[in-house]
Amino acid sequence: MQEKYHPSEIENAAQRFWEDNASFRAVEDPAKPKYYCLSMFPYPSGKLHMGHVRNYTIGDVLTRYHRMRGYNVMQPMGWDAFGLPAENAAMQNGVPPAKWTYDNIAYMKKQLRSLGFAIDWERELATCRPEYYKWNQWLFLRLLERGLAYKKTGTVNWDPVDQTVLANEQVIDGRGWRTGAPVEKREIPMYYLAITRYAEELLAAIDRLPGWPERVKTMQANWIGKSFGVRFAFPYQLPAEGGAKFPSPPAGEEPGVRGSGADNPSPSIPLPEVEGSDERASGAETRTGLLWVFTTRADTIMGVTFCAVAAEHPLATFAAARNPALAAFVDECKRGSVMEADLATMEKKGMP
Structure with missing residues (x-):
């Protein structure tokens, strides 16, 4: 040596x-x-x-x-x-x-x-090489053809400097991990994968995973988030331009109760899309006249004093366009923390 x-x-x-x-x-x-x-x-x-x-x-x-x-x-x-x-x-x-x-x-x-x-x-x-990403394109087109990829508007973390979307993990103290710019919440149209169609299959397979800790399997089940309950709608009318009222809900969409669970696993109803426009900003989604909600215990709801919607909800966007104070509040919400842990513990604020 x-x-x-x-x-x-x-x-x-x-x-x-x-x-x-x-x-x-x-x-x-x-x-x-x-x-x-x-x-x-x-x-x-x-x-x-x-x-x-x-x-x-x-x-x-x-x-x-x-x-x-x-x-x-x-x-x-x-x-x-x-x-x-x-x-x-x-x-x-x-x-x-x-x-x-x-x-x-x-x-x-x-x-x-x-x-x-x-x-x-x-x-x-x-x-970045074509011989690689051509297969991304090929796979995405197959998903699109089979209805497993679809487009809708959603809330994202937006870095105004890099002009790109960030994951929650890339937001540190409200700023982009790379640029340090204050991160904004934005509503943009984007593609989603219909993973929820496989929710039942994924849940059933969790118990068959060999060697997985019970803690991790519980986390996976909670992430899938299957919930049994009902959804029902509150009717509303909003003043249109000139003081007129929006029409009543379309036929077949009257308020009511619909089951949600094993027979109807999706707790949401797709809102109408307006081709060639941003339906959230235009207020077109508010014209349905129905505010759908989901609860696991409808039997405990004896009366409702008010309904609260998120700052990025189409109704909030529609109302803020006519209310400067509400618009300022919505803007404040968009500048808030985007981390789920913070959202779960922070003081809740609202505006009538």
């Missing part, structure tokens, strides 16, 4: 050996059990940081452990490179987005290689 340890010499020798022998290449071997480790793809933001090192070290430990136990291991790598933040960062630096992205990928790939992770680089991909 050498008296002195020279990391660079040992590292270079190990890297050459791994490269010359394709030590981490995944090949088919039916005789061995398989182990597939896919870590979250990094954004090609420019350089790795310690968060990257921690994340990919965990995955690498798992792959090496299973390889030592005789598994046929595959650990690929990719780049989450097809988003507006990367494009905006490139424009801010005066560099074409493609060059910015691929230069960052090359630099970060060099960093990952230097860390000695057991990655099969022959399986590298980047989500």
Whole structure:
């Protein structure tokens, strides 16, 4: 054994050996059990940081452990490179987005290689390459054709600097994680996947998951959120322009009670869409004359003094257009916290 340890010499020798022998290449071997480790793809933001090192070290430990136990291991790598933040960062630096992205990928790939992770680089991909995203497009079109993807307006976290939508986890103290800009709540049309159609199947399968902790299975069941109860509607009329009244509810949509549960699992009714316009902003959704609500205990409702709607509800938007004070309150709500934990504990505010 050498008296002195020279990391660079040992590292270079190990890297050459791994490269010359394709030590981490995944090949088919039916005789061995398989182990597939896919870590979250990094954004090609420019350089790795310690968060990257921690994340990919965990995955690498798992792959090496299973390889030592005789598994046929595959650990690929990719780049989450097809988003507006990367494009905006490139424009801010005066560099074409493609060059910015691929230069960052090359630099970060060099960093990952230097860390000695057991990655099969022959399986590298980047989500901005046509040979990859064409399959995203193909899959989305299949979902659209079968009615599993649909479009509606929803509330999102909007970063006004990056001009993109953020997940709740990307909002820190009310600001975007990357730009630091105050995050806004916005109503925008977007596509959804009809996962709720599989709610019953997902619930039934939870108990058949081997090795899952009961705590996690309970969380999954709560996330699916099946609830038994009824939904019913309160009729209303709003003054239209000129003091006229909106028409009564359409025939067949009179107020009433509808069951919701095993026979009718959806607690909502799709509101009418107005092609070529933002129905929430225009107030078209308010013209149904029915405010549908859902409760698990309708038998306890002896009387109703008022109904409250969320700040982003079409009725609130419609009313705020005619009430400056209400418009200011709605704007205040939009600037509030977007984290579910905060929303559950914060003081409730309202305005008649």
